Structures are given as structure tokens and as C-alpha cells.
Amino acid sequence: MLCLGLSATLLSSACGLPRSGPSRGEIFAGSNFENSNTFVVDVDGRIAQATNIRPGLGFGPAFTGAGRVGSDTISAGDTLTVSIWENVDQGVLTSRGAPTQLQEVQVDGDGDIFIPYAGRLKAAGHSPEALRNIITERLAAQTPDPQVAVARAAGDGATVSVMGDIAQQGVYAIERPTRTLSAMIARAGGVSIKPDVAKITVTRGSSSGTVWLKELYANPRMDIALRPGDVILVEKDTRSYTALGATGHQSRVPFEAQSLTALEALATVGGLQTNIADPKGIFIFRDETPAVARTVLGRADIAGPQRIAYVLNLTEPNGMFVAREFMIRDGDTIYVTEAPYVRWMKTLAALTGPVTSANSIDSLASGN
Structure with a gap:
């Protein structure tokens, strides 16, 4: 019992x-x-x-299949300089030997520019050389044998935003050395967190894709070509x-x-x-x-x-x-x-604890 x-x-x-x-x-x-x-x-x-x-991370075909933006492709927002020479003493814009300099010609949101006597022209998507030919053809109806030069301030309109755990957040131009994702991250100073837990998300319009930083460097297909307006977010794995x-x-x-x-x-x-x-x-x-x-x-x-x-x-x-x-x-x-x-040791301790305490009190009471 x-x-x-x-x-x-x-x-x-x-x-x-x-x-x-x-x-x-x-x-x-x-x-x-x-x-x-x-x-x-x-x-x-x-x-x-x-x-x-x-976790399956990576960019879909819409990102990996996009080619690189040409280093001399004109984009909406770019700034151009157009120089025009005319081969007559009194031309529609200037006299012989004195060029007309149209400084800071802004490509508007629709990708167009306006040139006097040539009218409104589509500039976005063309190279400066192609745009030069278009302007020359338009002006040829107004003045004989016009000579045109077009210069572009590289990247003014072709920019991306870089933010998050990056050394230098900001808006960066897509130029010849920074036309890919890895190059743009390097241009912004690299990530400011451990590479093992760094994720890169690129948002392009209504689409987005995410890749591990290490995967970006290990798999060349993930080093996608950038597009104007891309938003690059660097963040730590949550x-x-x-x-x-x-x-x-x-x-x-x-x-x-x-x-x-x-x-x-x-x-x-x-x-x-x-x-x-x-x-x-x-x-x-x-x-x-x-x-x-x-x-x-x-x-x-x-x-x-x-x-x-x-x-x-x-x-x-x-x-x-x-x-x-x-x-x-x-x-x-x-x-x-x-x-x-x-569990049993805790139980034994709980049971023997009061007995030990009682013995201690008895000992103190008896003066031992």
C-alpha cells in the first residue's frame, strides 16, 4: 500500500x-x-x-530573354545636342560655315523631339547616327545638302533605381559598363549585408523577379539585361x-x-x-x-x-x-x-524538498 x-x-x-x-x-x-x-x-x-x-527564386523568360540595351540607343528623357551646317550663304537656320547649335534638346515622354523646319521626329529607339539621317532627309527639302551631327548625353533617360541594403542607393544611368544587373549592383557599391542571405528583386512594369545574390554570379542566365525604369531592391532574407x-x-x-x-x-x-x-x-x-x-x-x-x-x-x-x-x-x-x-528527478526533488526543509528547521530549533 x-x-x-x-x-x-x-x-x-x-x-x-x-x-x-x-x-x-x-x-x-x-x-x-x-x-x-x-x-x-x-x-x-x-x-x-x-x-x-x-525556395525557388529566379527570373522568368520575360527577363532572361531581353537583350541588352544598346549603349547608343536614344531613350525618352535623354538630352541631345544637334548641330546643323547649311551649304548656302543664307540658309533657313544659319549662313554658310556657321553651324546652328541646338543645345539640350530633350526627348519627351513619347520619345519625340522637335527640330525647326524638320518638324516633330521620333528619336527614342534610334541611334544618334540613325536620327542624324532622319533629320538630314527632313531638312533636305528646305535647304540643299545639309550636314547634321547628333550627340547624346549617355544614359540621361535610360536609368534604373537601386535601393535597399546597398552601399549607395540612388538612380543610375544604364551605360556601356552597367547594362547588366551584376554590373549595376557593383556600380552602386555592392550589397551591405552578408552575400549568403542577400536577395535581389527587379521590378519591371507590372512584373518582378527575385534571385539570390550568389545565384546571380553563379548562373550567367540570371545576370539579366536592364531596361530603363527598372527598380532594383536588395534585401536580407526574412x-x-x-x-x-x-x-x-x-x-x-x-x-x-x-x-x-x-x-x-x-x-x-x-x-x-x-x-x-x-x-x-x-x-x-x-x-x-x-x-x-x-x-x-x-x-x-x-x-x-x-x-x-x-x-x-x-x-x-x-x-x-x-x-x-x-x-x-x-x-x-x-x-x-x-x-x-x-521529469522523475524533478518529482523526487519536489517530494524530498519539503522533508529536507523540515529537517533543517528541526536542526536549527534543537541548536544542532
């Missing part, structure tokens, strides 16, 4: 003891309830492979996971690399607390996508996102390898349970 009474006392005491969260057994038991909407899945090599989904339970420290942890394994995530927060952690009870709680959930659970009737608690057991022969293969995703919660003996 004494043993039964002590056991009952231990069990009731254990239920009320402070702890970091549910035990491994409680999580498994909870998933078996009829009204539970959480599945507990033991992770093996197949599960690790099935859940290995990395993904994170939460670490709880018997880990080195409990916190919300940002990703420090493009990909992160469960083993790396645990190491980032100081690993397992060796005095209390249960290496058999490392859980990753996740709202899993329907496609992955169907594969993991082996069920074709899965229609929406599913709550899945993936469990890693580091005591198994391949436990470390599986933890090294299982990828952490944005929003995951990693929870490490306490070892079963810790």
Missing part, C-alpha cells in the same frame, strides 16, 4: 511540475486522438528527401525558425544561409542541453503543403495544408545523417523534449 501511495503521489506531483513543454510520449499520444489534426511522422531518408523543398525546449537557447532564429538542415539549425542555437535533452525526441512542427503531405502520409485524400510533427531520433545508427539531410523551412518550430529521467 505504501508503494502504491508513493507511486500515486509521484504521478500527481509530476503532472504539476514546471517544464519546458510536452514530453515525447504526450506528443505521440495527442496525435492519436480522434479530434487531433496533427500527424506525427518519424523521419527517415525517404521523408527527408520528400520534404526537401527549397525567413526564420523558432527553437524551443531543451536547446542551448530558445528564440526566433533567422536563416543565415540559403538552405539549412535540422542539424545546422540545432547547432545554431547551441545544440542540445546535455543534462536534460532527449535525443530521441527532436520535433519539427510544420504546416505542410498538400503535395508533400500526400507523399509523406501516403494518402491521396489530402486536400489542404496539414499540421505535421516530424520527429528525429539521433540515437539511431543513421540518426545524425538523417538530421543532416532534413531541411528546415521558413516558419518551422524546432522543439526538443526533456529526457524521461528529468
Whole structure:
């Protein structure tokens, strides 16, 4: 009877003891309830492979298929200088030998310019040489054998905006050395954050695309040609996971690399607390996508996102390898349970504590 009474006392005491969260057994038991909407899945090599989904970043064909802007192509907003010589003593604009200088001729929003006696002309999209021929043909009807020169202030109208975590934010001209994304980032002084977590987003009209900075340099197809009006945003990766339970420290942890394994995530927060952690009870709680959930659970009737608690057991022969293969995703919660003996030690301490305190008081009272 004494043993039964002590056991009952231990069990009731254990239920009320402070702890970091549910035990491994409680999580498994909870998933078996009829009204539970959480599945507990033991992770093996197949599960690790099935859940290995990395964020797909990159530019679509609309970006990668665009050619480079010609270094001498005139754009809306450019400023031109037009010089005209006439081969007559009294020409429509000037006399023989004295050129007419039309300074700072602005290409308007429609891409047009106005030249006296030549009228309104389409300039955008042409090279200075092509525009020179067009002006010459128009003026030839007014004055014999006109000579025309067109100069362009490079890049005045062909500009992009660079902002975010960049050394020098600003508006930059697309010139011969800066016609690609990587060259423009370099022109702006480079990124001001760790390259491992830097993302580059380019917005062009109503379309946009995002790429990792490292991918930009590793894959030449991602080093897209820029277009006037592009907006380039450099920002730090915002993904994170939460670490709880018997880990080195409990916190919300940002990703420090493009990909992160469960083993790396645990190491980032100081690993397992060796005095209390249960290496058999490392859980990753996740709202899993329907496609992955169907594969993991082996069920074709899965229609929406599913709550899945993936469990890693580091005591198994391949436990470390599986933890090294299982990828952490944005929003995951990693929870490490306490070892079963810790709960019993807390219970014993709670029971023996009052006895020890009482003995100490008796000793003080008796003067010992």
C-alpha cells in the first residue's frame, strides 16, 4: 500500500511540475486522438528527401530573354545636342560655315523631339547616327545638302533605381559598363549585408523577379539585361525558425544561409542541453503543403495544408545523417523534449524538498 501511495503521489506531483513543454510520449499520444489534426511522422531518408523543398527564386523568360540595351540607343528623357551646317550663304537656320547649335534638346515622354523646319521626329529607339539621317532627309527639302551631327548625353533617360541594403542607393544611368544587373549592383557599391542571405528583386512594369545574390554570379542566365525604369531592391532574407525546449537557447532564429538542415539549425542555437535533452525526441512542427503531405502520409485524400510533427531520433545508427539531410523551412518550430529521467528527478526533488526543509528547521530549533 505504501508503494502504491508513493507511486500515486509521484504521478500527481509530476503532472504539476514546471517544464519546458510536452514530453515525447504526450506528443505521440495527442496525435492519436480522434479530434487531433496533427500527424506525427518519424523521419527517415525517404521523408527527408520528400520534404526537401527549397525556395525557388529566379527570373522568368520575360527577363532572361531581353537583350541588352544598346549603349547608343536614344531613350525618352535623354538630352541631345544637334548641330546643323547649311551649304548656302543664307540658309533657313544659319549662313554658310556657321553651324546652328541646338543645345539640350530633350526627348519627351513619347520619345519625340522637335527640330525647326524638320518638324516633330521620333528619336527614342534610334541611334544618334540613325536620327542624324532622319533629320538630314527632313531638312533636305528646305535647304540643299545639309550636314547634321547628333550627340547624346549617355544614359540621361535610360536609368534604373537601386535601393535597399546597398552601399549607395540612388538612380543610375544604364551605360556601356552597367547594362547588366551584376554590373549595376557593383556600380552602386555592392550589397551591405552578408552575400549568403542577400536577395535581389527587379521590378519591371507590372512584373518582378527575385534571385539570390550568389545565384546571380553563379548562373550567367540570371545576370539579366536592364531596361530603363527598372527598380532594383536588395534585401536580407526574412525567413526564420523558432527553437524551443531543451536547446542551448530558445528564440526566433533567422536563416543565415540559403538552405539549412535540422542539424545546422540545432547547432545554431547551441545544440542540445546535455543534462536534460532527449535525443530521441527532436520535433519539427510544420504546416505542410498538400503535395508533400500526400507523399509523406501516403494518402491521396489530402486536400489542404496539414499540421505535421516530424520527429528525429539521433540515437539511431543513421540518426545524425538523417538530421543532416532534413531541411528546415521558413516558419518551422524546432522543439526538443526533456529526457524521461528529468521529469522523475524533478518529482523526487519536489517530494524530498519539503522533508529536507523540515529537517533543517528541526536542526536549527534543537541548536544542532
